[in-house]
Amino acid sequence: MKIDPEVKNRLKQLLKKEVEQKNKMVVIKSAYQLDNNEINMVFRVLPEFSGMAYEVVIDPQIMAGVIVQQGSKIYNLSLSGQLKSLSNKIYEID
């Protein structure tokens, strides 16, 4: 099946735009609904994201703290992350 090149180009542009938008968007994962004070605190800790659009995603698996993601950048400031790093340290002990 052949796709019309014009349609293909438009689809590509749309996809690119969506990806760019997604990349610009900061996703803050938390175990509960964060209040403004906490969100401000997140941006204070990670000033490179301040002023950017954001969305808060609730994920009870992270227990406490936050995971901040923008494009391919991920900052894990969660309790589950700290437990995971502790677990990795235990695995590494000889």
Added chain:
Amino acid sequence: MENLGIDAKLLIAQMINFILFFLIVKKFIVKPFNRFVDDEKAKEKKTESLRKTIEKQTETLQLQESELKQKMKKEMQVVLEKAKKDGQTIKDEMLAQAQKEMGILKDKSQTQLVQEKKALEQEMKNKLAEMSMLVINQSLQSVLDEATRKRITEKILNNSKVTK
């Protein structure tokens, strides 16, 4: 002679008769008999000579047989000694080889045992860590209320140790 009662003609005839008898006996009996006796003597001599030769040969043969037996015995002893020595050498070599192989096998199995032990220990440690993490996760999931979660979040953010 006639007076003595001797008949000359008869005497001559008897003499001739005797001479003839003598000649005939000599020619036809004594000569062949002598020849026969000589032949027998010669045969006996020959037989004796042959017997002596055979005896000599028998003695030589016996001597040779004895020497041969001695030689064979010596050679047999040498061969036996050599075989014994070779056997011992082969036995020693085989023993050394077996000991070497046993050593290698022992080392290998010891190494394998150590490795297996290490792997088992690591696996146990991993399982323990996994279990501990699971227990901690489950406990925290059930214990943490929202206020505590908020407090922890605040603490983590204040400490701001960023893990990328």
